[in-house]
Structure formats: structure tokens, C-alpha cells
Amino acid sequence: MSNHKSGFIAIVGRPNVGKSTLLNAIIGEKIAIMSPKPQTTRNRILGVHTKENYQMVFVDTPGMHKGKDLLNKTIDKVAVASIHDVDVVLFVVDTIKGAAEEHIMNHFKYLKIPVFLVINKIDELKGKSGIDEVILSYLGSYDFEGVIPISAKDKTFLDRLEETLVPYLEEGPLFFPKEMKSDQSEQKLMSELIREKILYHTEQEVPHAVAVVIESLAENPELNTVDVSALIIVERATQKQILIGKAGDKIKKIGTEARKEINQLLNTKIHLTLWVKIKKDWRNRPNDLKAFGYGEDV
Numbered sequence: 001m002s003n004h005k006s007g008f009i010a011i012v013g014r015p016n017v018g019k020s021t022l023l024n025a026i027i028g029e030k031i032a033i034m035s036p037k038p039q040t041t042r043n044r045i046l047g048v049h050t051k052e053n054y055q056m057v058f059v060d061t062p063g064m065h066k067g068k069d070l071l072n073k074t075i076d077k078v079a080v081a082s083i084h085d086v087d088v089v090l091f092v093v094d095t096i097k098g099a100a101e102e103h104i105m106n107h108f109k110y111l112k113i114p115v116f117l118v119i120n121k122i123d124e125l126k127g128k129s130g131i132d133e134v135i136l137s138y139l140g141s142y143d144f145e146g147v148i149p150i151s152a153k154d155k156t157f158l159d160r161l162e163e164t165l166v167p168y169l170e171e172g173p174l175f176f177p178k179e180m181k182s183d184q185s186e187q188k189l190m191s192e193l194i195r196e197k198i199l200y201h202t203e204q205e206v207p208h209a210v211a212v213v214i215e216s217l218a219e220n221p222e223l224n225t226v227d228v229s230a231l232i233i234v235e236r237a238t239q240k241q242i243l244i245g246k247a248g249d250k251i252k253k254i255g256t257e258a259r260k261e262i263n264q265l266l267n268t269k270i271h272l273t274l275w276v277k278i279k280k281d282w283r284n285r286p287n288d289l290k291a292f293g294y295g296e297d298v
């Protein structure tokens, strides 16, 4: 017999509001990549948070938005699907209500699941009046279960957020083993960390045109390392040039930063080789999307 409580909690919101930062802060470990660029997260990621008496399974979703290409549509589908299959939804915002937020709230219309309004980045809002202004812009347009102001970056009021969620969990066995923190494979986390470094070091259209896949992983017993070969896919020759940089300086920097963080997070010593390949219009090709790991969750 178990006296555990457990449940699924979806984190949804416009791109760049801090969903992945919130997930990592709750889990206490980096399981989702984060960046100042919108649309960083492309797949659904589970974060498992187990305490003595309960287990919360957070579902980090890609930022919901109206996109034109097939990748964007696939991403949006992943996010929309995830709100229907959980016990609670956290709708994360960081500003007053705009068109992007209204687009998301349209998906709540027929939802029978409680939705909390989570105001993130309160460290940037000007005191209580700044927070109130944001809250007021949302009230009246949806019957939220409650409002929770937080700062994911500073980890402010995250304990309050967690306490608020406990009553929504249901009695029953744990969904995942206690030690498990995420459902992402190490291989997926590696490719995501490489993509995160690319997001930090490129601008404009390049971040959105990039996919990363791990081509091979091989243990090297002599050196006690793991040899990792990763393929970076872009859409055009100009993007490849930008990524490689003058005399290869940019790709080298990306590789060094990714290697260091992978070593630290996975507690292994890897030797990383990056290859850049052009695949025209991959974001609109269903087979390419599948091959690069997008849309598997819907």
C-alpha cells in the first residue's frame, strides 16, 4: 500500500517567458535548455520532482505560438496536446496580456483542468503595483484557479508554488522511480546542450534553422572517454558559414562550451566532434522532422 500522492503538471506559455528556467529551478538540475532566444524548447520534456510524500511530474512544453512552417506547427501541436492530459496547468506569463497570450488562452476554453496564472520575472516588475498591473490584465478573461507570482531565475516563491500544487495531486503509486529527474535520454540532452550553445552564439534566422542530432557515441576505454560525433543541420550555405565562423572559430567555441557542460552535467569525459550539414527546407519536410526528433510526442 502506498500513501503517496502524484500528478502531472503542464507548464505552458508564450516563447521566452521562462518555462524551462522554472522547470530547472524546481527540479534543481538543468534538464531543459534555456536561452534568451524565443522558441528554445521544441519538444515536450518531463521533469520529475519527488519528495517524501509526493511526486510531481512537470511537463515543460514548447512556447505556444502561431507558426507558419511545419516545424512550428508541430511544436504548437506538442504544446496543445500536453495541456489535455494533466492534473493542473501552469500558464506562465511575464507581461500584461497581449495577442500571444490570448492565442494560448483560447486553448483553455473547453479545458476542464484547473489553470493557475503564474506571473514570472517579478524581479523585473516594479514592485507590487507592477505585479498587480500584470494580474489585472488577465483577470476577467478566464476563471483561473489562482494567481502565483514568482521569479524562476531568483527562485522566489517557488516553495509557495509547490505547496499550492500539492492538493491537486492524487493518491496512488509513483509514476516514476524516485531518483529519476527527467525522461530525456543522455543522448537527447547532449544534442540539446549543443543546440543551446548555438542559440547563444548565433543571431536572427540561424537559431531557428538549426537541428542537432548525435550521430555516434563510442566508449574509448584506453582514454576513459566517450567519443561523441554530432551533426548540426542548417538550411543554407550562408548559415553554415556563420556557424563555422572565421577560420572555424565559432564552431570551435560552441564545441568547447558544449563539451564542458556535457562533462559536468553527465559526469563523463567526452570528446566531441561537430559536423555541419546543409539540408534544404528541413523544417517543412515531415521525414526530416521525424529524423531530427521532432513531433514524436503527439
Ligand SMILES: Nc1nc2c(ncn2[C@@H]2O[C@H](COP(=O)(O)OP(=O)(O)OP(=O)(O)O)[C@@H](O)[C@H]2O)c(=O)[nH]1
Pocket (backbone or CB within 6 Å): 013, 014, 015, 016, 017, 018, 019, 020, 021, 022, 033, 034, 035, 036, 037, 038, 039, 040, 041, 042, 061, 062, 063, 064, 120, 121, 122, 123, 124, 150, 151, 152, 153, 154
Ligand atoms: N529576469 C528574469 N529572467 C528570467 C526569469 N526566468 C527566466 N528568465 C530569462 O528568460 C529567458 C527565457 O527563458 P527560458 O526558460 O528559455 O524560456 P522558455 O519559456 O522556456 O522559452 P521557449 O523555450 O522559447 O518557449 C532566459 O534568458 C532566462 O534567463 C526570471 O524569473 N527573471
